[in-house]
Each structure stands twice: as C-alpha cells, then as structure tokens.
Amino acid sequence: MSALGNLVAGVAHEINNPVGFLGGNIQPALDYIKDIFGLIDLYQQEYSHPSGIIKDEIEAIDLDYIREDLPKLVGSMQEGVKRIRDISTSLRTFSRADSDRPIACNIHDGIDSTILILKHRLKASETHPEIQVIKEYGQLPLVECYAGQLNQVFMNILANAIDALEESNIGRSFEEMKNNPKCITIITKISESQQKIIITIKDNGKGMNEQIKLKVFDHLFTTKSVGKGTGLGLAIARQIVEETHGGKLSFNSVLGEGTEFLIEIPA
Template sequence: MTMTTGLTGLILIVDDTPTNLDVISEALSNAGYKVAIATSGERALQQVERRPPDLILLDVMMPGIDGFETCQRLKANSKTCDIPVMFMTALADVDNKVKGLNLGAVDYVTKPFQEQEVLARVKTHLQLRLLTQNLEQQVAQKTAELQAAHIQVIQREKLSALGNLVAGVAHEINNPVGFLYGNIQPALDYIKDLFGLLDLVQQESANFSVAIQEQIEAIDLDYIREDLPKLVASMQEGVNRIKDISISLRTFSRADSDRPVGCNIHDGMDSTIMILKHRLKANDTRPEILVIKEYGDLPEVECYAGQINQVFINLLANAIDALEEANAGRSYAEIKINHNQIIIKTELSADRQKAIISIKDNGIGMSETVRQKVFDHLFTTKGVGKGTGLGLAIARQIVVEKHGGTIEVNSVVGEGTEFTISLPTNG
C-alpha cells in the first residue's frame, strides 16, 4: 500500500543492510519521493557534501562510524547542520532514543518498519523543513526591508538636518553680506569726495599752521591717499568671496522637489568642495590637499540635487579621511613631495545616456575584503564614535535605488581609492 504525499524532496537512506534499503526505498519511491542511498556513515557524509538532501533516514548500528557518530558530524558541519535526521533502529530503549534526540535528530522509527508510520513521519518532517525554510526566507526578506527602511529614515533625517543647517547658515550670512556689499561702493564714493575736499583745501590755503602740517606728516596723508582705496577694494573682494560662499551653500542645500529636476552636476560638486574647504587647507602637519577638477561637457542631469550633493560630500569627506590616515607617521616634507590630492573627473558615457563622475584619492586605500563590504549596512572601518556605517550605504541607496544609477569602488592598499558614479541623464 502506498501513500500520496503531495510533497517532493530528496531523502537519503543510510543503512548497511540491503534488505532494509530495498524496503524503505521502495516505499518512499512509490510515495513520490526522490531517494538516494548510502551503505555507511562515511559514504553518507561524502554524499551529503556533494548533494544535500531534504531529510536523512539514518541507521544506528553500522560498521565503521555508527549512526550516532554520523549524526554528530552532520550537526557539527555548518553546511549540513540544518538537515533533519530520523534514526532507524531496532534499539527501542529509552536511553538510545534520548541519546539520538540529544545529538540533534528530529525523530526515531523502529525496525521492523511500519510503512504507513514511516511515510507519515517523513511527510511531517519534510513539511516542517519546508515551513522552516520559508520562514527563514521571510525573516531574511523582512530584515532586508527593515534595513532599507532604516537607511531611508536615516538618509532623510541626515539630509534634512544638513540642508536646514546649511540653509540657515547661508541665510544668516546673507543679511550682513548684503549690508556690506551694498555699502562699500558708497563708502568709496565718500572717500573720493573727502580726498577731493582735502585737495581743494590744500589749493586754497597757501600755508597750513604748524599743528596741521605736523599732523599731515604724522598720519602720512600721501600714503593714506594711495592705500585707503586699495584697502576698501580688498574688503570688496572679501565680501564678494563671502557672497560666493553663500551662493554655494544655497546651491548645496537646495530643497528637493517631489520629482527629479534638471541640475548642473558641476555646480553641486563645486558647492560641496566649498563646504569642505576648511578640511582641504594646509595645517601644521600637512600641506594643502589638492583638488584637481577634470570636468567634461555634461548636460543637465535630472536628479534630486540635494541627495546627490549628500553623496558627493560623503565621498569627498571619506577621501580626506583616507589621506589623513595615509599621512600618519609621515613628515611634512615627505607629504609635500608625494602630494595629497583628490582628482574629480566627469564625462558623458559613450552612448551619451549617463553622466560618469569619479572621485579618486591617493590615500591609504582598502583591502579587497573591506572593498567588498564597504556599501554594507552598518559596516565601518572607523573607530568608535567616528563612523556609523551608514554613509556609503545611504550613498548607494541614493544612487542605485533613487536614481537608477550605479556606484562602484576600486582600491589598492597604499595607493588610493576611486569611487565611480553613473547617473542617467534623463532621470
């Protein structure tokens, strides 16, 4: 008599007795299962490595390594530890059953076999195996979805906080800069008028008093005439510079709309470099970090500009960190010879459908192991308190999932790292 199970699966039968193998394999085959056979524990272990079954029926009393030892080895191997094992034995005493279950077996069937019982137990454990696998897949899927949602929340919070901060700073700069910018030219006009009045006074007065003459010499009036306009002009240049910074801040922090809009990638990159200018300047331990821009002829790219700028600032900040790490233990002169530099290159793809942006540093580089994990959620090589492991994961999500682009990294330890981004030009 046979039982139709409705389940299919590969079952490995391990028994050194041909009669037992014939009986149980025939019953399982008739029930619709795929069957594999091994006549010893050693062969069973070899077969399982090559082709993992869905269930193992394992005889206890066998020459060589017995069923208990075989089960113990299966459970000790990470590749086979999840395969359910059912013991088959004529040893029906409680001690042997407990021993088998303690080793990780899921069930026990006794000889001589009762076909209906064996098939029912096999069906039950295959169903449990299938349900367990489905549950594991669902848990993995939900975990991935939660991680993605977490990254999105962190991304929005970081982008919002950074954008608000930068926009606020730009706004605060705007008012005093506007005041200075609007008043410098009138100040120059007033100075010109005062100097004209002084000239007129000198022409009309043939002789100044001794006190006035001494004061003219004390303040070096001729030098003031020459230098004051230059001084105000330099102030004008400084105000223009602050105005450019303010514009860069507003460009960087521009609010994203609910859809991609045409943006100038180079403007976004320049504003990001401006934000990080303080980290690029020379200090007591190293010369200035050179930023070499090799901009190609790019059209406007349809994107969420604020998010793309966040990617740029993350990659550039990481490049600066890598250079700082590479500088550790090197002298100022040695660093000056080798040059700390970041090369930013942009170009249009051969089919003119993608904007390619690369950011390359000659810093410390990264190992292949690190390179493969660098975009993983929560992975970081930085010390406690210095890295969250979210920056590059967020960058990847923005580029790949939000914009349908790609982001890749190539690196050589001791030579540097290059990140390459491709963005569809039409959003």
C-alpha cells in the same frame, strides 16, 4: 537630513540680507574715499603752506599711509563679503530641498558647493600642506535628479577621500608631504552612448585592502575610530545613486596608491 537642509537654507537666506547690504555699500564708500582724497589734494595745491597745527596733524595721522592703505583695507572688506556670499550660495545649493520628483540640475554646481563647504579641511595647516582638488569637468547637460540627495553622495565620498589622505600622511614629515602632495581629482563626462553621466572622484591616499573592499558598502561598517564614523555614509550613498536614481556606484582601489569612486546616473 531634510530638516537640517531646511535649517541651513534658512540661515543662508538670512545671511544674504546683511551681506547684500554690505556688498551694495562698499563701492560707494570707495567712491567717497576717492572724492575726499581728491579734495585734500586740491586743498594742498591751493594752500601749499598749511599752518603748523595742520602739519602736525598730517604727521600724527600719517596721511600718506592712510591714502595708500585705506582703499586696500576697503578692498579686502569687499573680498570678505564676496567670500561670505559664495559660502552662503554654496550652502543653499548644497542643502537644496528636493521635491517629490526629479528636477533638472547642474551637477557641477552641486560638486562645487560641496568642495567649498569642505574647504576648511583642504587648507594647509602647520601639520600638512594643502590638499589640492583637480577638476576636469566635461560638457554635461542638465540632469534630472534629486539634487539635495546627490549632494549628500558627493559630500560622503569627498569627506572619505580627505580622511584617507589625512591617514596616509600620518608618520610623514612636512617635507615628504610637500614633495609628494596629496590631491583629489574629480572628472565628469557623458558616456559615449549619451545615456549616462559619469562622475569620478579619485584620491592618491592609502587605498583599501581586500577585506575592506568586500565590506565598504555594508550598513554600519566603518574603518574609522569610535565617534568619527557611523558606517552609514557609503551605504546611503549607494542607495541614493542606485535605488533613487537608477544608476550605479562602484569603486576601484589599489592598496598604497589610492581609491577611485565612480558615480553613474542616467542622463
């Protein structure tokens, strides 16, 4: 994971250079377009009777449409560059290399970067509506932690929640899914004693039966089909939370209603 994190951070850093170049040039390009259209307007005012050749060319290129669409087109490029920059930032945040000691970090940045990386699994498709993520963030202090490892915990729990929601949609019509949407709720708060940060990740999926509850943190235990799960995710997540950070990882689950994971780490 450390080597993969370094690789991802390196790729994200390399993406930043061309993205920065594009982002820095789009606004001047919009300004130039505005100036050129201004000059064309001035020409049309001063020379209100253009030659037949110019009239034909204006009709051929559909100047009015270009005038309306070109700024929108460049604006959409600007949005695309912003999106790439956000993904790059999230990759660097998620793959943050841990030092040999805990460093003060913003927990919400780690959660947000993980959600963005998983965005492709949350989007609507032909088979299911969008999975909504509801964030109820409290006011948290910076937390001394191994951010890269905690991000792995968020990734495992959120990916499992998405899996559970996808499985709970099997056999349901698209209309049923729309009427009873699936969502993940993330709540963060500091305990009343101010000694612990509590992060709750809750889904309204199919939940777990008693047999699965007993084994959920067991090494190599998985409910997924061959090739889809390793049985390591939650076992490693518990190790990171409890052994590395001195916290607690627990869960509540009701069959048919959903599952809630609670991450508690010292503040």
